[in-house]
Amino acid sequence: MVVLVTGSSGQLGQSLQFIAPNYTNIEFVFCDSKTLDITSFNNCETIFSKYKPDFCINAAAYTAVDKAESEPEIAFEINVNGPKNLAKVCKLNNTVLIHISTDFVFDGNKSLPYTEKDIPNPTGVYGQTKLDGEIAIQQIWNKHYIIRTSWVYSQFGNNFMKTMLRLASERDTISVVNDQIGTPTNAVDLANTIVKIIISKKLKFGIYNYSNEGQCSWYDFAKKIFEINNITINLLPIPTTSFPTPAKRPKFSVLDKSEIKNTFDLEINSWEESLKNTPL
Numbered sequence: 001m002v003v004l005v006t007g008s009s010g011q012l013g014q015s016l017q018f019i020a021p022n023y024t025n026i027e028f029v030f031c032d033s034k035t036l037d038i039t040s041f042n043n044c045e046t047i048f049s050k051y052k053p054d055f056c057i058n059a060a061a062y063t064a065v066d067k068a069e070s071e072p073e074i075a076f077e078i079n080v081n082g083p084k085n086l087a088k089v090c091k092l093n094n095t096v097l098i099h100i101s102t103d104f105v106f107d108g109n110k111s112l113p114y115t116e117k118d119i120p121n122p123t124g125v126y127g128q129t130k131l132d133g134e135i136a137i138q139q140i141w142n143k144h145y146i147i148r149t150s151w152v153y154s155q156f157g158n159n160f161m162k163t164m165l166r167l168a169s170e171r172d173t174i175s176v177v178n179d180q181i182g183t184p185t186n187a188v189d190l191a192n193t194i195v196k197i198i199i200s201k202k203l204k205f206g207i208y209n210y211s212n213e214g215q216c217s218w219y220d221f222a223k224k225i226f227e228i229n230n231i232t233i234n235l236l237p238i239p240t241t242s243f244p245t246p247a248k249r250p251k252f253s254v255l256d257k258s259e260i261k262n263t264f265d266l267e268i269n270s271w272e273e274s275l276k277n278t279p280l
């Protein structure tokens with residue numbers, strides 16, 4: 001079985017490379033943005049005709065949430081036209097497309113976990129382009145899984161955990177918002193879940209939510225990062241209003257994972273457990 005991964009130098013891409021040796025029955029083809037630019041249909045076609053993948057995991061995306069507000073065209077090109085090209089080329093090659101989306105498709109006005117049936121209503125350019133990317137895939141190619149995830153971190157790439165650890169080495173005091181609630185997702189757990197879906201051969205296509213279990217604020221997340229790493233720091237909880245950002249973020253974006261757990265018989269670690277097991 002051939003599984004092609006786009007965006008292989010990002011944190012999910014690197015997490016997939018990290019776990020790949022555990023799955024010896026799968027031939028992984030890892031393509032970074034230089035080998036495969038998903039915004040070029042010709043580039044997608046050439047790579048697909050060379051490797052003829054059974055599955056394509058799209059780990060490529062424009063993920064700079066705040067920057068997207070000032071460069072919406074670039075975000076649109078990567079998050080909408082990219083998935084559109086992949087859906088077209090997957091259809092031509094009968095390849096199952098596994099695309100990653102985000103909790104930022106929701107406005108955050110709910111107070112109970114979001115299910116796959118809740119109506120998206122993004123509050124910023126990034127969330128809008130991710131939603132438009134989902135819609136483009138749904139319109140083009142039915143053999144798709146769209147996995148919405150949240151607050152992704154890992155030992156790879158840039159993420160909140162690494163930012164907190166860096167700031168702790170530079171400052172005595174750190175302020176973190178405590179009124180945005182969500183769930184951290186360990187990218188290696190996400191990578192293993194994607195591969196489990198592939199090897200399940202269930203082919204129950206559609207949208208699925210995935211994150212670790214539990215919920216917390218960014219402040220709680222930071223507190224746990226410092227606790228686990230035995231770092232003493234003055235950590236201050238602040239409201240979102242004291243930390244204005246170009247993009248508005250959902251106040252509450254916990255995802256209900258019942259669907260993915262029941263369909264693929266998955267057990268999911270709590271976010272605290274996965275954080276503890278994340279190497280630096």
Ligand SMILES: NC(=O)c1ccc[n+]([C@@H]2O[C@H](COP(=O)([O-])OP(=O)(O)OC[C@H]3O[C@@H](n4cnc5c(N)ncnc54)[C@H](OP(=O)(O)O)[C@@H]3O)[C@@H](O)[C@H]2O)c1
Pocket residue numbers: 006007008009010011012013032033034036037038039058059060061062063078082100101102103130149150151152153157158
């Ligand atoms: N990070 C989060 O907190 C979070 C939360 C929810 C959902 N997600 C979703 O999870 C997925 C994986 O996120 P991540 O954190 O792994 O992102 P990431 O670390 O920012 O990686 C994204 C990768 O996409 C590549 N890329 C950008 N433009 C490309 C193009 N035109 N063609 C091919 N590759 C391109 C980048 O390559 P270069 O570096 O070479 O440009 C980078 O390696 C994304 O779909 C994201 O929207 C992430």
